[in-house]
Amino acid sequence: MTKKVTINDIAKAANTSTATVSRVLNNPDYPVKESLRTKVMEAIEQLNYVPNLVGKQLKTNTSNEIGVIIPNISNPYYTLLISGLEYVIRQSEKYILLCNTNGDPELERKYLEYLYQKQVRGMIISSINPDVEYLRFLQKNHVQIVAFEQDLDLDCTKINFDYYRGGFLAAEHLIKRGHRDIGFISAPLSRHSRRKVYEGFQACLNQYGIKEQKEYIKIGSDQQEISGEMFEYQNGKNLASQLLSEKKLPTSIFCINDMTAFGVIQQLQNNGLKIPEDVAVVGFDNIDMCEIVNPSLTTIDQSTFEMGRLAAEALMYSMKNTSAAPTNNLLQPTLIERQSTNG
Numbered sequence: 001m002t003k004k005v006t007i008n009d010i011a012k013a014a015n016t017s018t019a020t021v022s023r024v025l026n027n028p029d030y031p032v033k034e035s036l037r038t039k040v041m042e043a044i045e046q047l048n049y050v051p052n053l054v055g056k057q058l059k060t061n062t063s064n065e066i067g068v069i070i071p072n073i074s075n076p077y078y079t080l081l082i083s084g085l086e087y088v089i090r091q092s093e094k095y096i097l098l099c100n101t102n103g104d105p106e107l108e109r110k111y112l113e114y115l116y117q118k119q120v121r122g123m124i125i126s127s128i129n130p131d132v133e134y135l136r137f138l139q140k141n142h143v144q145i146v147a148f149e150q151d152l153d154l155d156c157t158k159i160n161f162d163y164y165r166g167g168f169l170a171a172e173h174l175i176k177r178g179h180r181d182i183g184f185i186s187a188p189l190s191r192h193s194r195r196k197v198y199e200g201f202q203a204c205l206n207q208y209g210i211k212e213q214k215e216y217i218k219i220g221s222d223q224q225e226i227s228g229e230m231f232e233y234q235n236g237k238n239l240a241s242q243l244l245s246e247k248k249l250p251t252s253i254f255c256i257n258d259m260t261a262f263g264v265i266q267q268l269q270n271n272g273l274k275i276p277e278d279v280a281v282v283g284f285d286n287i288d289m290c291e292i293v294n295p296s297l298t299t300i301d302q303s304t305f306e307m308g309r310l311a312a313e314a315l316m317y318s319m320k321n322t323s324a325a326p327t328n329n330l331l332q333p334t335l336i337e338r339q340s341t342n343g
Contacts, residue, residue: 005049013043060214061293065097065314067123069108071191073100075259076287077304081148084308085124092316094122101229105129116143116312122319124279124311127152128191129240148311149190158317158324159311163193166300166333167200170254170282171337173240173298175208177282177342179252183216185239185264186256187232194256197284201254216250218242232256244271252341258283258290264295265340280341290318295339 007025011018016036019158024032032040044047046243066089070078082098089096096121099111107131107152115123116138124137126149135145135154147196148159174182182205218239220231240263243249255261261283265275274293275281283290286301310329318324 006051007046009047010040010043013047014039014239016040017110036107056179064093064331065118065120066312067094067097067120068124069099069101069111069113069123069125069127070335071103071126072102072231073098073130074209075232075257076289077257077259077285080304081308084305085309085312086308087305088309088312088316093272093334101128103128105131109134112138118141119273122315124148127171136309142322146311146318148307149193155326157314157328159307159314159329159331161193161302161331162306162333163196163302164203166204166284166302167197167254167323168204169333169335170197170210170284170300171202172254172283173337174209174254174280175204175339177252177280179250180210181213181216181242181250181252182210182250183213183250183253184216184237184256185218185243185253185260187220187235187260189219197256210309213250215246216243216253230259231232232259235261236260236265237267238263240264240267244268249273251278252276252280252282254282256284256286258285258297260288261297261299261340262289262293262332265295267296276339276341288337290338298338298341301336303334307331 007018007021010021014021016039016222019038019042020032024037049134068082068085072078086096097115101108101111105128108127112134120142121142123148127147128150132152132154139145145154145156146159147154149157149161151160153157170215171182184198184201186194186198191200202212208319220235220239236259253264257265261281266283268275268279273279283297284298285304290297290299
């Protein structure tokens with residue numbers, strides 16, 4: 001087995017001390033003669049030295065990693081959001097530790113403990129756990145936290161979205177297209193974001209004098225969400241099947257997200273219905289696939305990449321300025337009209 005190269009080997013090859021090698025490796029601003037720095041770097045290259053990041057982490061009591069906790073990696077919405085995070089974090093020469101909770105509060109807590117044990121000092125979280133006591137513990141122990149998407153009862157910087165307004169805009173679009181029998185299909189209303197979307201939907205119907213018809217409101221179960229890959233898509237198909245069993249179909253359906261809408265559209269089409277001629281469908285997120293599916297999906301754009309970018313920038317700032325006051329950012333929705341309502 002090949003012997004692992006150490007800084008002692010580098011020091012001998014460069015004819016200098018281990019302290020100097022350590023300074024060259026870990027503190028580029030430390031005043032070292034340029035000729036000596038060059039000798040050290042040449043020795044590192046010749047011996048194929050690989051730094052021990054774990055050892056460095058133990059010495060500094062910190063990590064060069066950022067923890068990111070999301071509830072469902074199978075939803076392309078989170079892929080786009082993570083792209084926004086990564087765009088900023090890589091420029092800060094840090095790395096993402098991505099944790100997918102699959103909608104399970106217990107798993108979320110375990111991930112938080114794991115990140116803390118790894119000395120991670122910055123975390124970005126879309127929490128599905130209403131109990132924030134452990135997050136408060138982390139803050140007391142100098143962990144910087146930025147929350148996005150969900151409205152946590154926590155004194156931290158939050159990057160959020162006007163979900164209420166998004167739900168209102170989606171319903172209003174259908175009403176202005178002449179619809180009065182409007183369905184709503186959603187994953188469990190266990191998250192702040194989903195509840196606000198539904199409240200905005202209800203408020204719009206009420207403002208326009210349209211009665212909400214309970215037989216057209218279909219909500220998935222919590223157990224399904226925890227158990228399933230591609231939950232939103234399958235949930236859309238399952239709940240669309242329930243709608244098809246009703247005596248009368250709504251003329252339009254608003255879905256809690258785009259993946260749910262894709263499942264709804266496929267199930268309706270499998271049963272011989274045309275979109276939007278028989279049933280118009282609106283989604284929520286504006287993921288890339290909205291333009292690819294047939295028909296293309298009318299949806300609510302929630303500036304997903306921007307949300308990720310802002311969350312990462314806020315965390316980088318708070319890690320450098322630990323005494324800075326938390327801030328709140330609220331992004332606004334935009335309706336994107338496509339064929340699923342405008343055929």
